[in-house]
Each structure stands twice: as structure tokens, then as C-alpha cells.
Amino acid sequence: MTHEPEHLSPQGHHLLSRRNFMRNTGFSLGGLGLAHLLAAEEAQRAASSDKLPIRPEINPDQPYAPRGGHFSGAAQQVLVIYCPGAVSHVDTFDYKPALEKLHGKKPPGLPAVTFEGPTGNIAKPFWEFKPRGQTGKMTSELLPQMGSLADEFCFLHSLHTQTSAHPQGENFFNTGFTMEGFPSFGAWVTYALGSECSELPAFVAINDPRGLARSGKNNFGCGFLPASF
Numbered sequence: 001m002t003h004e005p006e007h008l009s010p011q012g013h014h015l016l017s018r019r020n021f022m023r024n025t026g027f028s029l030g031g032l033g034l035a036h037l038l039a040a041e042e043a044q045r046a047a048s049s050d051k052l053p054i055r056p057e058i059n060p061d062q063p064y065a066p067r068g069g070h071f072s073g074a075a076q077q078v079l080v081i082y083c084p085g086a087v088s089h090v091d092t093f094d095y096k097p098a099l100e101k102l103h104g105k106k107p108p109g110l111p112a113v114t115f116e117g118p119t120g121n122i123a124k125p126f127w128e129f130k131p132r133g134q135t136g137k138m139t140s141e142l143l144p145q146m147g148s149l150a151d152e153f154c155f156l157h158s159l160h161t162q163t164s165a166h167p168q169g170e171n172f173f174n175t176g177f178t179m180e181g182f183p184s185f186g187a188w189v190t191y192a193l194g195s196e197c198s199e200l201p202a203f204v205a206i207n208d209p210r211g212l213a214r215s216g217k218n219n220f221g222c223g224f225l226p227a228s229f
Contacts, residue, residue: 095138183223
């Protein structure tokens with residue numbers, strides 16, 4: 001391999017040779033040309049497709065401008081009532097027959113230790129479960145009137161987490177992650193769809209007069225999204 005001789009200025013500074021100059025600028029111009037071609041290709045693909053982009057196009061001067069969704073929704077307003085420390089799900093709407101079989105026994109698997117110490121024995125529900133409505137949804141006798149309206153509710157039993165700590169569980173429920181710094185329900189919806197009213201906040205959080213939940217403002221914060229959301 002041959003090396004080009006070094007060219008020095010009278011002050012001893014290294015100078016670019018004509019060959020090196022052409023090679024370096026050629027790389028830069030080639031990169032600019034490639035970026036232009038890719039941008040044009042992406043614009044052409046977006047123009048020829050009727051599908052909305054996955055990431056919404058947001059005007060920084062009008063972050064709340066309405067943006068169309070991928071699907072038409074029937075709901076116009078959504079009210080989320082989050083009750084930290086509420087009654088247990090296994091005593092109300094989440095029927096788990098295995099709890100009755102394992103009542104009074106230690107949980108299977110390795111001994112678990114929580115912040116409060118070792119876990120206790122398994123306890124069955126304190127109220128009897130019965131099928132309700134035409135769907136036969138199993139609900140407990142604790143809330144008989146709500147049980148009579150079982151066909152009118154939508155029950156989601158697919159959400160679960162491995163943490164037993166309340167703050168991390170709250171983060172997971174409201175953001176999808178046990179760690180802090182992720183957007184909440186309202187922030188994600190506002191980011192994706194905008195708002196029909198630009199003079200009012202896209203969503204509001206009304207706290208309990210007794211104080212915030214354990215994870216604080218993470219329950220309704222914007223996380224890593226811009227502060228507008």
C-alpha cells in the first residue's frame with residue numbers, strides 16, 4: 001500500500017491534497033443525494049397509499065389539532081376511574097376456582113418474599129360467586145346489583161404483571177410499564193388523535209382530595225412525549 005506524501009503549510013499545518021479533497025467531498029455529496037432519494041421515495045409511497053402513517057404528523061404550533069385515526073370509533077368521551085387500593089378483583093369480578101381448592105395452603109413454587117415479608121397462605125374469596133346474565137359471567141355476592149348488569153359491562157382479564165409493589169403496579173396499569181418515564185392513557189390518546197377543542201386541555205385528571213396515588217403524577221403524565229401532551 002502506498003501513502004501519499006504529506007503536504008504542510010508554511011506554519012506546519014496539514015493540507016488536503018486534491019485527491020483527498022475529491023474523495024471526502026464525494027462521500028458527502030453521495031450521502032446528500034441518497035438522503036434526497038430516500039425522502040422522495042417515502043413521500044411518493046405516502047402519497048400513493050390511502051393508509052394513515054403509524055406515527056402522527058404533528059404541527060408544533062398546533063399540537064392539539066384533530067388527527068384522524070386508523071379506525072372510526074363510536075366513543076366521543078372516555079372517563080377512566082382509577083381506584084388504587086380498591087376492593088380485590090378476586091372478591092368481585094375475577095372468578096378463580098383454584099383459590100377454593102388451595103385455600104389455607106402455601107403458594108406453589110419457591111417461597112416468595114415481598115416488602116412486607118414472606119407471603120402468607122392462599123385465601124379463597126369471602127363472597128360466593130354465581131353466573132350472571134345471559135353471558136353467565138361469574139360475579140360475587142358482594143356487588144349483586146352490578147352483577148345483575150353483567151351483560152352491560154366489558155371485563156378485561158388479560159392484564160397482569162409480575163410486580164407486587166403498588167407504585168410499580170400503578171405505573172404498569174396507567175402506562176404499560178413498571179418503570180417511570182412513560183406516557184399515560186390520556187397522553188397517548190392526545191398524541192395520536194389530537195383534540196376537537198384547542199382552547200381547553202385535551203384531557204384532565206381530577207385527583208382525590210386526600211392526595212395522589214403512590215406513583216404520583218406518573219399516573220397521568222406525558223412521560224417522554226412533549227409537554228403539550
